[in-house]
Amino acid sequence: MAYCENGFRKAIQIGIVIRDIEEALNRWCKLLGIEKPRVIETEEWEKTKAMYMGVPTRGRAKLAFIDLDNITIELIQPIDGPSTWESQLSAYGQGVHHIAFVVKDADGCAKKLEGFGGIREQEGLFEGGRYIYVDLLKSLGVRVELLQFFK
């Protein structure tokens, strides 16, 4: 499954869950001396078909992307129903939620990661692609987001 191994050579995002995205984004932008990027919201379930722990969920998030030179910081404020973001924020407070990798076959990659002790935790669609979060905290010490872009 070479598509998957290649995919893991570059980490494209560090996702961070936070309580108030506007406040945190203001601080990040002031620290970096950059203009504030816009905050977007993930779409409704009818479009995302989001699943959390095997069950459809209306859990969504506000997102903002801060580009560093080599990687992007993704700020995530959970909104509405249950989600992996909301679950981590409730249990542990603000902190890094995942590291994202672009892969060619998210399903194949998720299966491979399940072989490394990963738990397929949440998944859904977004405009132009799909994502799967695989919880590998117990085996690799991190949660991985698999990002697959459609052509």
Add this chain to the structure above:
Amino acid sequence: MAYCENGFRKAIQIGIVIRDIEEALNRWCKLLGIEKPRVIETEEWEKTKAMYMGVPTRGRAKLAFIDLDNITIELIQPIDGPSTWESQLSAYGQGVHHIAFVVKDADGCAKKLEGFGGIREQEGLFEGGRYIYVDLLKSLGVRVELLQFFK
């Protein structure tokens, strides 16, 4: 303080605390299809002068560095006395501990980060440089490591 702003444009390491570095490293290397890098240990207090929450500590760690294309994954297994690594592992289990940035003036940068709500948590020396961990979890959602290399 331009040295500091420039420093934050590139994140060079993602630090992950884990219980058993050999096990986790084996899994990471198998997943990535790479040779296993060597595991090192941070030095004794007499060399590091490590301070944790303002008090000298004998807390150390086993470390391994896995180079991805754009960033390095640092695996950290706490050993011996109290440390920020040990504290996070006990409280939250395995997970991302910090994001590291190279800066020219770690002290100046730490002061700047304290202005953003940061707590100067742990610091010490290593061969050729020094580090300071600033806990910004409550304000930025992440702990930052400031790495300063001596010339």
